Amino acid sequence: MAKVTTGTGDTGYTGLLGAARVPKYDPRPDTFGTVDEATSALGLARAASKDQKVKNIIQQIQKELYLLMGELATPPENYEKMGLRMTAEHVQHLEQVEEELKQEVEIPNKFIIPGDTLDGAALDLARTVIRRAERMAVKLLHDGVIENTEVVRYLNRLSDLIFILARYIEVKSSLAELPE
Structure with missing residues (x-):
């Protein structure tokens, strides 16, 4: 069973990937902690959705955000060893999903x-x-x-995609409510 409480953070420091420890308020854990918040909010959306397509899109994004968090948690001296990185292909995939959704819903x-x-x-x-x-x-x-730079590009495209996905859900929901 995984040990949840380690006590290693009781002094106000947290570990990066490797041996480095930084204050919990350091910009790195502050940023990957914020990405973690986004992942949890996406989990709420996935749990609330009844649309399997939406659930699949969100779950794929959640997996990619774990990769992004890993990259943010990797100090420069371990960056090449870890191999965790966002790529142009990750960004392109978001753009492709965005375009597919825009074919199905008009964005006001x-x-x-x-x-x-x-x-x-x-x-x-x-x-x-x-x-x-x-x-x-x-x-x-x-x-x-x-x-x-792909980290920033990914987050930028992701926010656009999530906006479109929310509109997609709302349009699909309003269509489902129409009488036949």
Whole structure:
């Protein structure tokens, strides 16, 4: 059985992948912790959704976000050994899914007030957390803490995709409510 409580964080430090330990408020764990929040919000959306296509898209994204968190948790001296990195292919996949969804739903040219459906609202919450993670990752990139620009590109595209996915869910939900 996995040991959940280790006590190693009781002094306010956390481990990166490798031997490095940093304060819990360090920009790295702050950023991957924010990505973890987004993953949990996506999990809420996945649990609330009745659409298997939506569930599959969200679960794939959650898996990719674990890869992204691993990359953020890898210090420069271990980066090449770990092999954890976001790639242009990850970004391209998001763009492909985005285009497929836009073929099925028209995106309104107006501000959206979240809350039409539970799963759509959970996705909108996840989107805002992803945007925060993106801002934090941009700072890491600009400060030279990370070098992979695909991390920022991925988070940027992901927030767009999640916005579209929320609208997709809401449109599908409203169509299901129409009388036959």
